[in-house]
Every structure is written in structure tokens, then in C-alpha cells.
Amino acid sequence: MPTTAPRILFLGLDGGTRVVFDPLFDRGWMPRLESFWRRSARGNLRSTTPMVTPVAWTSFLTGCTPVRHGIHDFCWYDARTRTVGFNHAERVAVPTLWHLLDRLDRPVVSLNLPMTYPAPRIQGIVVSGAESPDRSAAFRQCPDFGRELACLVPEYSPKNIWKRRPRTLEDLRGLARLTREIFLAQARAAERADAQVDWSVLMVHFHLLDGLQHRVWPEMGLDPDVRPRTEWSAEVEGCFRALDEAVGRLLELAARRNAAIVAVSDHGFGPCRALVSVNGLLERGGYQRRLRYGTRFRYRYHRLRHRYARWRLRNNPEAAAALPRPVAGEVGCDWRHTTAFAPFGQLAALVCVEPGRTQRSRLAAEVAAYLADCRDPETGSRLFADAFPVAERYGLDPAEHGLPDVLAPSADGYQAQAKWSPFDDRWFASDPDLPATHTQYGIVAIDAPGIGAGDRLAGELPDVAPTALALLGIDAPEYMEGRSLIPEDRVPSARPRRDGHAAAYPHHVR
Ligand SMILES: [Zn+2]
The missing domain is CATH 3.40.720.10 (Alkaline Phosphatase, subunit A)
Incomplete structure (x- = not known):
């Protein structure tokens, strides 16, 4: 017993x-x-x-x-x-x-x-x-x-x-x-x-x-x-x-x-075969437009403003860490011509869609289908193990749960990343700092x-x-x-x- x-x-x-x-x-x-x-x-x-x-x-x-x-x-x-x-x-x-x-x-x-x-x-x-x-x-x-x-x-x-x-x-x-x-x-x-x-x-x-x-x-x-x-x-x-x-x-x-x-x-x-830029993929799919000179200013302004706010809290690291970061300083894109963006995410694409061009759920389904078919340019392997609209799969309102509208976990061997310099043209790159x-x-x-x-x-x-x-x-x-x-x-x-x-x-x- x-x-x-x-x-x-x-x-x-x-x-x-x-x-x-x-x-x-x-x-x-x-x-x-x-x-x-x-x-x-x-x-x-x-x-x-x-x-x-x-x-x-x-x-x-x-x-x-x-x-x-x-x-x-x-x-x-x-x-x-x-x-x-x-x-x-x-x-x-x-x-x-x-x-x-x-x-x-x-x-x-x-x-x-x-x-x-x-x-x-x-x-x-x-x-x-x-x-x-x-x-x-x-x-x-x-x-x-x-x-x-x-x-x-x-x-x-x-x-x-x-x-x-x-x-x-x-x-x-x-x-x-x-x-x-x-x-x-x-x-x-x-x-x-x-x-x-x-x-x-x-x-x-x-x-x-x-x-x-x-x-x-x-x-x-x-x-x-x-x-x-x-x-x-x-x-x-x-x-x-x-x-x-x-x-x-x-x-x-x-x-x-x-x-x-x-x-x-x-x-x-x-x-780790490669890092994959999620916003880079969205740009290639026509859902996002890269920063032009006129739009770079806004991105830099928001970043600097956030950095300054953190600096003012330099004696209080807990309060500094809790400061919310504006999306406009996280994702570098021309917002007038963007319908989908990844505000954060590692080892997964986490994508928000903007209503406007079409209905939210239809656009989320379209972006999920697009990501599901994104492939390694050299081997043809899929970059994501799965891709789905969150509202549909999880049966909840993503906005109420602090979640983006689309979730696509990386396939083994690839690391999807929202964080990527908006001035870097590559969307797929091996990273010597991250061999695994x-x-x-x-x-x-x-x-x-x-x-x-x-x-x-x-x-x-x-x-x-x-x-x-x-x-x-x-x-x-x-x-x-x-x-x-x-x-x-x-x-x-x-x-x-x-x-x-x-x-x-x-x-x-x-
Ligand atoms: Zn780790």
C-alpha cells in the first residue's frame, strides 16, 4: 500500500x-x-x-x-x-x-x-x-x-x-x-x-x-x-x-x-536555426509598412520619452519596471499603413490586428493563415508549429485578457521575435549569440x-x-x-x- x-x-x-x-x-x-x-x-x-x-x-x-x-x-x-x-x-x-x-x-x-x-x-x-x-x-x-x-x-x-x-x-x-x-x-x-x-x-x-x-x-x-x-x-x-x-x-x-x-x-x-522577425513577416505579407523618414520621428520620440520616464525613477527600480511602454515606441512601423503588428513575443508570433480595413475576426483569421504558411527560405520548413485566432481557439475576448488577436508558437529550431530593429531589413537571420x-x-x-x-x-x-x-x-x-x-x-x-x-x-x- x-x-x-x-x-x-x-x-x-x-x-x-x-x-x-x-x-x-x-x-x-x-x-x-x-x-x-x-x-x-x-x-x-x-x-x-x-x-x-x-x-x-x-x-x-x-x-x-x-x-x-x-x-x-x-x-x-x-x-x-x-x-x-x-x-x-x-x-x-x-x-x-x-x-x-x-x-x-x-x-x-x-x-x-x-x-x-x-x-x-x-x-x-x-x-x-x-x-x-x-x-x-x-x-x-x-x-x-x-x-x-x-x-x-x-x-x-x-x-x-x-x-x-x-x-x-x-x-x-x-x-x-x-x-x-x-x-x-x-x-x-x-x-x-x-x-x-x-x-x-x-x-x-x-x-x-x-x-x-x-x-x-x-x-x-x-x-x-x-x-x-x-x-x-x-x-x-x-x-x-x-x-x-x-x-x-x-x-x-x-x-x-x-x-x-x-x-x-x-x-x-x-x-536554433534562425531568428524570425514577426513584424518583418507582417511587412512582407502586406499588413505593415516600414518606417519612412517622416514616421521615424514618432517612433524615436516615444522611445526617448519612455527612457526619460525610467531615468526619473532610477532610484526606484520596481516602479521603473512597472512603467507601461507605449506600443508606438515598441514597434517601428508607419501606423497609417499598418493593419497588424506584434507588440511583444518570444518563441511565438503574438499579433494584434487593427479593425478598419476589414472586420477584426476576419483579419485575425487571415493573418493566422498567412503565418501558418510562412516558411524557411532555405529548407521550406514551416516557421510556426501552429497559428490561430485567439478569440476562436480560446473562446475569450483577447483584449480583456491582455492578449493579442493571433498566436503562432514557433516550430522547434526557430525563434520568432517581436523585438527587432525597425532599421534592419532582414526578417530571417541566424544569431551567433543564440546558437540554441x-x-x-x-x-x-x-x-x-x-x-x-x-x-x-x-x-x-x-x-x-x-x-x-x-x-x-x-x-x-x-x-x-x-x-x-x-x-x-x-x-x-x-x-x-x-x-x-x-x-x-x-x-x-x-
Ligand atoms: Zn530560455
């Missing part, structure tokens, strides 16, 4: 994938993660649409798809004011797993998980993710813990340090050293939090794994046609070994606390009482939260769309209890 787990330790492996882990296990770079993997039930986990950090980790944390949790990108669109704002934890439309556990008086330790800024006011310790405007904002929920880490684990940092590809070996050495230090500091921070909180769930999110893979992919020796440079490869190996050491420390912590272990990633990884990017399938592995080693799991990101609740012997609330990954006969016998979590949160803050 399976028993419930008293606690769960989550390993958040951002961008973790079999494509990388399998060969690294063979090389012996990650022996601790490998032995955990072998004794776990494990499998592939499908990412969200689009497969980007804030969307995917919100699905992880809520057990819901983006349609229900309301986060569809890093940004959201305010159609009334024609501005773009950053998504954050308080825009999530449903309670998270952390909120649910708090209501059951079960404290949580959450270190670095994306979309936890601003941190929820719950029992335990929450250090917000890399989206926090600065260090003090990241530690807002636990300032004492922030001060303790500053003294005892000064290397700890929630920031993303892999902003670009290292140009020289020295450059790489600097970034690799920081990466190794931060991985290990994350494990040490978890140990310190463990000494203070009698946690029910402890999560460490290894955010640098994503940036590392984006920038050093060619040095990882995965492509048989690319021979990595030995000294470069040694630095990369050091990073993965440090991650493995940090994972090992957390596995030991889990063993001491008799915790089940769940490793999860938000998407897979693979080579996200793919559809991440991983999940569970080592828990009653779960068989080697059992195959297959599911999607919203399935993880109900799985965790099942392991803890708690019924999943009605609003969660995911289903537990653990076969029924292995589910620990949960108490027959429906305490109406959904009813308790009819209108979560937006």
Missing part, C-alpha cells in the same frame, strides 16, 4: 532535456542526477504555448493552462491605452500551489522560481525569480533571510548572468566561474532555509541552466559535426559538474527530511514512496501540481486542469476531502 510523502523537494531544471542529460550521463559529468534519474519514474513533459519561462512555470505552479492562469508571454497588452506591461505574479488569475499549501498551514521554501515576484505572502521563505527588478525586491518576503545570505552565502544571486554569448575564453571563464558559484550557493541557500522552516515543499529553481545552454551549445559537444574547443569545453563541463554537485546536496537534504523528489523542466532545448533555443518537450522525474523506478511518465506541465498534491495526500482543487501523472493504483490514499479551494478564491487579484 503506497503511503503519502510528508514533504516534496522540487528540482527546477530550467530548460533541462534528455537531449543534453543523456550524453552528459554517458560522459559521467552528472553522476548524482543520473543516479536519481535511474531510481525515478520519469518521462517527457510537454511545455506550454508558447514555451517560454513565465508561461510554462505559471502552468507548473497553478496546474492550469495559460487560458485559465492568464499568462501568455513575458508581457501583456493593454488595448485601451495601447501600452505593453510586464506580467508578474499578481496577474496570475488563479491561486498557486504555494497559496494552497499555505491555506493548509503547510510552509513552503521557494528559491528563485520564475513568476514569484512580487512574492506571495505565505508561511515560509520565498525568494523571487530572475524577473525581480533588484536584489531587495527579490527578498521582499524574507528580508532577514536575504541579509543572512548576503553574509554567509554572498555568491547567491537570483539574476540571469548569461545575457550574451562569451566572445573570448577569458569571457567564458568569468561567466563559468560565476555559474559554478551560483549553482552551489543555491544548494547552500536551501540548506540554510531548511534550518529555519519546517517546510512541506522546498523548491530550488536552477535558472542559469537555461542561459548556459542558450549561449554555449556548440561547446557542449552534442553536434557530431561541431568539434568543441577543448579549453572551452572544460569550462562548460565544470558548470554541469557544479550543477550536479548542487543537485547532490539537495538529494541528501531530501533524504534527511524523508522528502519525495520531483525534478521538472519547463521546456526542452535544441539548436527552447523546444517543446522537457522532462519530469519522481522519486517517491510507492513509485516504481523506471516507470514511464508522460504528461504536460499543468499535471505537475496535481501530482504533487497527490503525493502529499491532498485532493487537487477543481480549477486545476492538469491530472496526476501517477497511475491510480499507486496514488497514496488521499483523505476524501473537497474543501472547495476554488470557491475560496473566486476572484484572485489581477
Whole structure:
């Protein structure tokens, strides 16, 4: 008879994938993660649409798809004011797993998980993710813990340090050293939090794994046609070994606390053939016109005005980050001759259509059909895995949900981008700074009482939260769309209890 787990330790492996882990296990770079993997039930986990950090980790944390949790990108669109704002934890439309556990008086330790800024006011310790405007904002929920880490684990940092590809070996050495230090500091921070909180769930999110893979992919020796440079490869190996050491420390912590272990990633990884400019595609399709000299002035004016407003808030990074950005300074086009534009979006085309020339829904359907057929000019492969009018597919008014009218997730191997210089004529270009990017399938592995080693799991990101609740012997609330990954006969016998979590949160803050 399976028993419930008293606690769960989550390993958040951002961008973790079999494509990388399998060969690294063979090389012996990650022996601790490998032995955990072998004794776990494990499998592939499908990412969200689009497969980007804030969307995917919100699905992880809520057990819901983006349609229900309301986060569809890093940004959201305010159609009334024609501005773009950053998504954050308080825009999530449903309670998270952390909120649910708090209501059951079960404290949580959450270190670095994306979309936890601003941190929820719950029992335990929450250090917000890399989206926090600065260090003090990241530690807002636990300032004492922030001060303790500053003294005892000064290397700890929630920031993303892999902003670009290292140009020289020295450059790489600097970034690799920081990466190794931060991985290990994350494990040490978890140990310190463990000494203070009698946690029910402890999560460490290894955010640098994503940036590392984006920038050093060619040095990882995965492509048989690319021979990595030995000294470069040694630095990369050091990073993965440090991650493995940090994972090992957390596995030991889990063993001491008799915790089940769940490793999860938000998407897979693979080579990036090209960046695709969404506004460039719209221009080619006749939906948008490029800036001429007379119209450049307006674009530059809006950008400068926004930059000045930010500069005035330079002593208040949180307020500066919350400033909405006018679309006229985000998209460089001649607005009198534009009927469709992408105000933001990464790894997906997110397109707003302007009513006027024709009806909104007809134009949205036309743009979706156009994007669905956009192809790689060299290979003829489709650039988007799917393309659809949001109102039709999701059954909602996009404007009410901060969403553009058309959504087209990138096909594996291509990265669609709204951000692109309006003075750059190319719409399709490989980017030396981004040799690899996200793919559809991440991983999940569970080592828990009653779960068989080697059992195959297959599911999607919203399935993880109900799985965790099942392991803890708690019924999943009605609003969660995911289903537990653990076969029924292995589910620990949960108490027959429906305490109406959904009813308790009819209108979560937006
Ligand atoms: Zn990424």
C-alpha cells in the first residue's frame, strides 16, 4: 500500500532535456542526477504555448493552462491605452500551489522560481525569480533571510548572468566561474532555509541552466559535426559538474527530511536555426509598412520619452519596471499603413490586428493563415508549429485578457521575435549569440514512496501540481486542469476531502 510523502523537494531544471542529460550521463559529468534519474519514474513533459519561462512555470505552479492562469508571454497588452506591461505574479488569475499549501498551514521554501515576484505572502521563505527588478525586491518576503545570505552565502544571486554569448575564453571563464558559484550557493541557500522552516515543499529553481545552454551549445559537444574547443569545453563541463554537485546536496537534504523528489523542466532545448522577425513577416505579407523618414520621428520620440520616464525613477527600480511602454515606441512601423503588428513575443508570433480595413475576426483569421504558411527560405520548413485566432481557439475576448488577436508558437529550431530593429531589413537571420533555443518537450522525474523506478511518465506541465498534491495526500482543487501523472493504483490514499479551494478564491487579484 503506497503511503503519502510528508514533504516534496522540487528540482527546477530550467530548460533541462534528455537531449543534453543523456550524453552528459554517458560522459559521467552528472553522476548524482543520473543516479536519481535511474531510481525515478520519469518521462517527457510537454511545455506550454508558447514555451517560454513565465508561461510554462505559471502552468507548473497553478496546474492550469495559460487560458485559465492568464499568462501568455513575458508581457501583456493593454488595448485601451495601447501600452505593453510586464506580467508578474499578481496577474496570475488563479491561486498557486504555494497559496494552497499555505491555506493548509503547510510552509513552503521557494528559491528563485520564475513568476514569484512580487512574492506571495505565505508561511515560509520565498525568494523571487530572475524577473525581480533588484536584489531587495527579490527578498521582499524574507528580508532577514536575504541579509543572512548576503553574509554567509554572498555568491547567491537570483539574476540571469548569461545575457550574451562569451566572445573570448577569458569571457567564458568569468561567466563559468560565476555559474559554478551560483549553482552551489543555491544548494547552500536551501540548506540554510531548511534550518529555519519546517517546510512541506522546498523548491530550488536552477535558472542559469537555461542561459548556459542558450549561449554555449556548440561547446557542449552534442553536434557530431561541431568539434568543441577543448579549453572551452572544460569550462562548460565544470558548470554541469557544479550543477550536479548542487543537485547532490539537495538529494541528501531530501533524504534527511524523508522528502519525495520531483525534478521538472519547463521546456526542452535544441539548436536554433534562425531568428524570425514577426513584424518583418507582417511587412512582407502586406499588413505593415516600414518606417519612412517622416514616421521615424514618432517612433524615436516615444522611445526617448519612455527612457526619460525610467531615468526619473532610477532610484526606484520596481516602479521603473512597472512603467507601461507605449506600443508606438515598441514597434517601428508607419501606423497609417499598418493593419497588424506584434507588440511583444518570444518563441511565438503574438499579433494584434487593427479593425478598419476589414472586420477584426476576419483579419485575425487571415493573418493566422498567412503565418501558418510562412516558411524557411532555405529548407521550406514551416516557421510556426501552429497559428490561430485567439478569440476562436480560446473562446475569450483577447483584449480583456491582455492578449493579442493571433498566436503562432514557433516550430522547434526557430525563434520568432517581436523585438527587432525597425532599421534592419532582414526578417530571417541566424544569431551567433543564440546558437540554441527552447523546444517543446522537457522532462519530469519522481522519486517517491510507492513509485516504481523506471516507470514511464508522460504528461504536460499543468499535471505537475496535481501530482504533487497527490503525493502529499491532498485532493487537487477543481480549477486545476492538469491530472496526476501517477497511475491510480499507486496514488497514496488521499483523505476524501473537497474543501472547495476554488470557491475560496473566486476572484484572485489581477
Ligand atoms: Zn530560455
